[in-house]
Amino acid sequence: MxxxxxxxxxxxxxxxxxxxxxxxxxxxxxxxxxxxxxxxxxxxxxxxxxxxxxxxxxxxxxxxxxxxxxxxxxxxxxxxxxxxxxxxxxxxxxxxxxxxxxxxxxxxxxxxxxxxxxxxxxxxQQIRFMEPVLQLKKLIADGVIGDIAYIQADSYFTRQGPVRDKWYQPHPLLLECAIHQFDLIRWMSGLEPDSVIADAWNMPWNEEVWGKKTAIALFQMNNGSRALFRGLSTDQPGESYPGHWEIEGTKGVLSLIKGNIWLNGERIWPAEEQREAALDLSALNAEVLKDALAYFAGGETPVLTGADNLKSLKMAFACIESSEKGSRIQL
Ligand SMILES: NC(=O)c1ccc[n+]([C@@H]2O[C@H](COP(=O)([O-])OP(=O)(O)OC[C@H]3O[C@@H](n4cnc5c(N)ncnc54)[C@H](O)[C@@H]3O)[C@@H](O)[C@H]2O)c1
The missing domain is CATH 3.40.50.720 (NAD(P)-binding Rossmann-like Domain)
Structure with a gap:
């Protein structure tokens, strides 16, 4: 093509x-x-x-x-x-x-x-193809932790935060960064958000210039569970993508920490413990391209479509609206 x-x-x-x-x-x-x-x-x-x-x-x-x-x-x-x-x-x-x-x-x-x-x-939305993300998605689909009750996703940036000084946007963290975790919440859990309460602000060490660089959002999902996202401009250690995840279900807890998956406190993946999740955007974009080429050629099960992604993007805009109005927003 x-x-x-x-x-x-x-x-x-x-x-x-x-x-x-x-x-x-x-x-x-x-x-x-x-x-x-x-x-x-x-x-x-x-x-x-x-x-x-x-x-x-x-x-x-x-x-x-x-x-x-x-x-x-x-x-x-x-x-x-x-x-x-x-x-x-x-x-x-x-x-x-x-x-x-x-x-x-x-x-x-x-x-x-x-x-x-x-x-x-x-x-x-190439983070969907990261190996630990695919593993977590499969474990959840296999019912390893039962029905999801609670999800927490933490994404850490340096104290400077996700500054984009090439163009101004009021919410760089929510629109450009958190969109990855919002998409993963849906993709890994198979759940959809019903509503959200969110706040976005700047830490004392971040100036107001270039918009809000820290945010917290609490989603109510369509099975009644809650998904908490925290995107922090911080000195605390941790990675941005896919970040640190805790997913608790009726039968157990799955954790994703530095690219390693833990089940009920026991490390189960990968065979060799990783120091951090390897983020190879070129390799991940090659996966996006393969998925798209199959879709363009007539494939009927694409991973990434605009119609699906719109639901993830609306999570970001609902957070922005909630933060600005100070109220819960229905999705
Ligand atoms: N993980 C990811 O998926 C990921 C990572 C980084 C950036 N992005 C996204 O990529 C986009 C671009 O970010 P960037 O930092 O590469 O931007 P950039 O400012 O470096 O621009 C990217 C390219 O577009 C060109 N360009 C700018 N305006 C143009 C126009 N009107 N017509 C044609 N070309 C134009 C620039 O010259 C440059 O070559 C953003 O939307 C950003 O959120 C995605």
Whole structure:
């Protein structure tokens, strides 16, 4: 299949698609789009794409010329809506990096337009493919801890917090970071959230600039259980992704600590104890790409779709609303 990468990210996240794009058989980079001429040239040389197949913005004329089947959009999220609608209207399928969009309304429209136009929309929520996450999901599905009563997910950042000084957003932690744990709560448990109470703020050592960098959210799930998320800008030790998890069910407790899984206090996975969860975004994005290619080829059980991801994204926007209004929000 023929792909155009929009937002090549020579020095940032866009680069992490290269492993999959080079190694997976049957995918060919036929065009590149980036607002930066310097990044565009670097990526053009890396992929060996002719200059005529590179552009600073997408258009029908461009997509017709390069004859692409799909795009990978790794631009900042404020641009995802326009890029997705444009590509889908030109007949292309879309992979877009998380978060799907910068408002719930634009994300909803992306999903609606994909359905209306008969296009496939994939959101690259790649942490779903981390090995400890897949293991935990399977243990829960196998009934090892019975019915889930309580979930706690902690995500630790440095004291500076997840600062994004390239663009302003009021809630970098909730929209760009916590979206991973929100998606994992749904993906691993098979439960859906009914409502949330959340708060987002800055620690005394974080200035107000670049938005709120710490948040806590308590979700009520559709089986009556509770899921607590804490995203902290802290000196406490711990990792951001997948983070530290405690999942308690009617028959026992599963813990995920530094990439190791514990059942009722006994370490059960992996065979050799890990010092930390290995986060290889290039390898994980290759898994996203494989999942998307199978979906685009007609596969009926994709792991990652826009319609499903919208439910995770709405958790982030509900937290933002709850934090700003100081009240419980129904999902
Ligand atoms: N784990 C993950 O899935 C993960 C990790 C990091 C970042 N991200 C997401 O990736 C997105 C991009 O983040 P980043 O730090 O790589 O951003 P960035 O500012 O580095 O931009 C990425 C690329 O897009 C290009 N670009 C910017 N605006 C453009 C436009 N209007 N049209 C075409 N190209 C444009 C830039 O030149 C750059 O090459 C964000 O939405 C972020 O949340 C996801």
């Amino acid at each position: 023929r792909v155009v990468q929009v937002g090549v990210g020579s020095a940032t996240f866009g680069r992490t698609w290269r492993k999959g794009l080079k190694e997976i058989a049957g995918v060919e980079v036929v065009g590149l789009i980036d607002a930066s001429p310097v990044f565009l040239q670097e990526a053009r040389e890396f992929f060996g794409v002719p200059e005529a197949c590179c552009a600073s913005y997408g258009s029908k004329e461009f997509y017709d010329r390069v004859q692409a089947d799909f795009i990978i959009d790794s631009t900042p999220h404020a641009f995802h809506y326009k890029n997705a609608l444009e590509a889908m209207r030109c007949g292309l399928n879309v992979i877009v990096v998380k978060p799907m969009s910068d408002t719930a309304a634009t994300a909803q429209t992306m999903v609606n337009e994909a359905a209306r136009l008969g296009r496939k929309l994939v959101i690259a």
